[in-house]
Amino acid sequence: METTQTKQPDCNIFLIGFMGAGKSTIAAELKRQLHLELIEMDQLIEEQQGMPITEIFAKYGEDHFRKLETDMLVSFQNKTNTVVSCGGGIVVRPENQAYMKQSGKVVLLTASPETVYERVKDSSNRPVLNGHMNVEYIAGLQEKRRALYEAAADIVVATDGKTPEEICREIADRIL
Ligand SMILES: Nc1ncnc2c1ncn2[C@@H]1O[C@H](COP(=O)(O)OP(=O)(O)O)[C@@H](O)[C@H]1O
Ligand SMILES: O=C(O)C1=C[C@@H](OP(=O)(O)O)[C@@H](O)[C@H](O)C1
Numbered sequence: 001m002e003t004t005q006t007k008q009p010d011c012n013i014f015l016i017g018f019m020g021a022g023k024s025t026i027a028a029e030l031k032r033q034l035h036l037e038l039i040e041m042d043q044l045i046e047e048q049q050g051m052p053i054t055e056i057f058a059k060y061g062e063d064h065f066r067k068l069e070t071d072m073l074v075s076f077q078n079k080t081n082t083v084v085s086c087g088g089g090i091v092v093r094p095e096n097q098a099y100m101k102q103s104g105k106v107v108l109l110t111a112s113p114e115t116v117y118e119r120v121k122d123s124s125n126r127p128v129l130n131g132h133m134n135v136e137y138i139a140g141l142q143e144k145r146r147a148l149y150e151a152a153a154d155i156v157v158a159t160d161g162k163t164p165e166e167i168c169r170e171i172a173d174r175i176l
């Protein structure tokens with residue numbers, strides 16, 4: 001049966017977390033359940049730059065991509081009732097934390113390295129994992145980023161073994 005939440009957050013929701021944590025999936029579900037505007041940062045950057053993320057990384061490098069992400073976050077400062085699916089590396093630049101917190105609640109989605117691997121192993125549009133598509137590399141990079149993710153988060157939601165509907169309900173229960 002359709003379960004549609006009627007309450008809306010009075011500010012924005014930023015979904016952060018490692019690749020494959022489910023940010024894009026959960027953002028689309030939150031849009032549906034809470035009637036929010038949806039922004040998929042990776043897709044918007046691809047549209048604005050006219051090329052896929054892999055090509056932005058290959059042509060201009062990761063630092064350039066990180067600058068595009070920060071510029072985009074700054075441009076969101078006047079948004080309301082919007083769910084933003086961030087790229088998995090949004091926490092790499094320290095200033096991004098403040099930009100998210102100024103205009104919304106930051107929700108960290110987590111998943112084990114094994115779950116991440118299962119979810120992203122067939123993906124060809126995640127340049128950070130090109131040539132490193134294995135559980136050990138994923139676990140190592142998660143560990144390197146862990147403190148950054150945790151510092152940025154208002155709430156943390158584990159996603160292993162949960163359906164997108166369950167995860168959305170948990171987010172709504174905890175932030176609305
Ligand atoms: N809770 C979940 N349970 C099962 N599969 C999921 C879940 N969340 C996401 N997925 C799947 O994992 C893959 C990666 O999800 P995605 O939303 O793109 O992650 P992210 O945006 O965090 O990188 C997709 O194929 C998606 O369908
Ligand atoms: O973790 C990262 O550094 C990245 C995650 C990707 O987003 P997803 O987390 O949606 O895959 C995308 O922004 C880019 O490939 C870099």
Ligand SMILES: [Mg+2]
Nearest residue numbers: 023024042085
């Ligand atoms: Mg995504």
